[in-house]
Amino acid sequence: MNPANYVYLSALLFTIGAAGVLLRRNAIVVFMCIELMLNATNLAFVAFARMNGNLDGQIIAFFVMVVAAAEVVIGLAIIVTIFRTRRSASVDDASLLKY
């Protein structure tokens, strides 16, 4: 098997995540799809690190994980706050800035 297949798998997973962000309207599911995209980029980083023979890609993947953890904490807090005030987790309902 060619090690480049990992990169193709990562591209596929990233695309599925992006499609989920475009198609779903539950804010939590949209958020999960963003996590899927971040995971896919991590897989590409790890695969590239192995192809090029240095560990910098793994370090970047590690930092992506840390930033993703912080992002999840803040994002879920925002979703919970919006749900408390508007009783809905749909991204269509948070449209007050439009008017």
Next chain:
Amino acid sequence: MTGAATLLAAETSTGEAVVFWVLAPLAVLAALGVVLTRKAVHSALLLAFTMICLAIFYITQDAPFLGVVQVVVYTGAIMMLFLFVLMLVGVDASDSLVETLRGQRVLGALAAIGFAVLLVFSLGQALTGDFVGLDRANANGNVEGVAGLLFDRYVLAFEVTGALLITAALGAMVLTHRERFEHRPTQRERAEQRVRSGYAAPLPGPGVYARHNAVDTLALLPDGTPAELSVSPKLRGPGMVRPTDPALPPGPRPGEPEPDYTSSQLGKGPTA
């Protein structure tokens, strides 16, 4: 794709190929399930499965440290956080099927397919060069190699991520903190309100005299009618309460004679 196959001439071991070809389709299917299932809980569980598959890929790609971190941080912490928030927001907060933007689904799917084609073909052009492998970089062990880089070349970024994590924790507390403006009822006020409500005794327990004693089973009153008060109001939605068991003999109807509880009937159990 053929370009990559010729330019990046490298082969992995057979074991790794087997792991890849077994787990990669599963990971893709689970990722599709994240997007396509109606219920958010199923999406979360399928996403956790995809993340575990990715952790195994990290381990097969000579990155055991990242594989363990993936399991601990992503499936352990982040996905459980997702599940907790789903519990707060309501498990059945699923999408409605009504399209608010006309043609959004079709256009979104088309854009995704176009993006995938673009990405795969450009990757086919970009994946050139020799395959080096991590044997030399991991000579002293993967964890030592990662630590050497992390605490030497990337030490500033490492410190900054520490500050980022503290800021995130603080931000989450600030965002979800709720100031209590109304008066908090004291224990005495609660007791008085309970007496005034007309039902001072404890509520009947669920499932008494019924076939099950689960919390979603209505208790049966002595005349065989279900007691609505015995199940929590949170569970009284449609389809959530177990139906009352029809196999139990109904109590005496008004106007019917009282059943004959003579000594010959005692000790034989219910006769249906």
